[in-house]
Amino acid sequence: MTDPARPIILLDRVTKSFGAFQALKGVSLEIARGQKVVVCGPSGSGKSTMIRCINRLEEHNGGRIVVDGIELTASIKDIDAVRREVGMVFQQFNLFPHLTAVENLMLAPRLVRKMPRREARELAMHYLERVHIPEQADKYPSQLSGGQQQRVAIARSLCMKPQIMLFDEPTSALDPEMIKEVLDVMGELAAEGMTMIVVTHEMGFARSVADLVIFMDKGEIVEQGPPATFFANPRNERTKTFLGQILTH
Amino acid sequence: MNFEIALVWESLPKIVEGMGLTIELLLISLTLGTALSVVLVLMRISGIPALVWPAFLYIYVFRGTPMLVQLFIVYHGLAQFEFVRNSVLWVFLREPFWCAIIAFSLNVAAYTAEILRGGIQGVDRGLHEAGRALGLKPYQRFLHVTAPIAIRLSLPAYGNEIISLLKGTALVSLITMYDITGVARTIVARTFAPYEIFVSAAIVYLCLTWLIQRGVGLAERRFGRYVRR
DSSP: OOOTTSOSEEEEEEEEEETTEEEEEEEEEEEOTTOEEEEEOOTTSSHHHHHHHHTTSSOOSEEEEEETTEEOOSOHHHHHHHHHHEEEEOTTOOOOTTSOHHHHHHHHHHHTSOOOHHHHHHHHHHHHHHTTOGGGTTSOGGGSOHHHHHHHHHHHHHTTOOSEEEEESTTTTSOHHHHHHHHHHHHHHHHTTOEEEEEOOOHHHHHHHOSEEEEEETTEEEEEEOHHHHHHOOOSHHHHHHHHHHHHO | OOOOHHHHHHHHHHHHHHHHHHHHHHHHHHHHHHHHHHHHHHHHHSOOHHHHHHHHHHHHHHHSSOHHHHHHIIIIIGGGOHHHHHSTTHHHHTSHHHHHHHHHHHHHHHHHHHHHHHHHHTSOHHHHHHHHHTTOOHHHHIIIIIHHHHHHHHHHHHHHHHHHHHHHGGGGGGGTOOSHHHHHHHHHHHHOOHHHHHHHHHHHHHHHHHHHHHHHHHHHHHHTTTSOO
16 A cells, blocks of 8 residues: 555646536645645636545546545545545534534544544543643533633544644634744644645745645646745746735835 | 402312313423424425425415314314214214314414424524534434524524413313313302403413423523523
8 A cells, every 4th residue: 555656646637617616727836745735726626626626525527536545536435545644634623513623533533443432531631731731631622722722623633643734724714823833833843754745835844844836826836846946936927926925004 | 330359269279170271281282282293394494395394385275273262163063073073083073172172283283383494494504514524324413413503593483382382271261161160260250250250260371371481491491501692
């Protein structure tokens, strides 16, 4: 199953339409195990759609997506196998409001991995410590700050021991003073070798953590490269315009 | 006209005797109706036309007609049919008590199904996605995420439904039964003092309503511990 030479994620001319609107117009991408990819681009560029196709929250219409050797098809068995490998963190956190922080973390291990309650709780506490909020374990999401909620959400995904983590604008809904605590946790995760795809406009994070930056516009990958060259010498006009807009403020 | 407060108090114990039947009707039809409503709402949201349409039609018919008419159809109407009288069901259908239970349960089921559907629709889409992304199966997402939140969202409307059913049980006084209203009517027939007696009945209903409100309030707090106040 683990052939280090094989890309852990392969997108081959992936297309996706919502009615008449074509969100992805043939996106191809290969991501190696342990690689950290930052995806940026204007809203409506297809970046969220692309990562949502990787764990099949959206079904692509054309092309191929292969995750850790499993091609995404309509077969439910494959989807479950892929979702066990892929964690996802959402812009709006999407914590289960009726469960405490630790219960949020325990739910999937108990139901999907059939883990006994005690063991699931130990696992959950371990990951709450990893995101530096074990003391909030028994609070409900509504009692936590946005930054704390997002860290709980990251820990909730990690409890399933995924191979890949997808982040869909994880700091966009946060107050500025809370962005750093979330990015710090993500940086630590990256340092441990997690394969990550992060849709974000946090260019500081891209510079320091990413080994590949991708710019998308109108459903296509317009430009990609290591952060050093991507930020210093963007070649495409659209990339230049976009970077000019987001780096000035 | 003169209003005798004393008569209100004197008639209360008698009327309270009718309360037992009122509560029985309320609890039994509430239980049966709620159980049926769960089936209905699952059909309604199943997305399978063969299930959605019968549930939709059922809800439309039972919400769209007066409960009194439904009660009369069950009590007077069904007995017209020979095959009904010859069937096992006749054991129940010849008893006004069971006719009332049937009519009320069917009615409650229709309303409660709609209340629950509203609750289910009120659950944030993002939570479904989080559940899917974690690999939870559809029934696991429904049981562990959607249902508990939907129940919390449905409770206030469900509380209204219980109170409205409580008041609806008074209809059984029209099919020979002695619930709170039925007892009150017999006393009125004897004493010719409608004001005092019906005020007395109203007091008993209000006490029951208060209890229901308390109960629903407690349930809301129990299911809504997570809601920030």
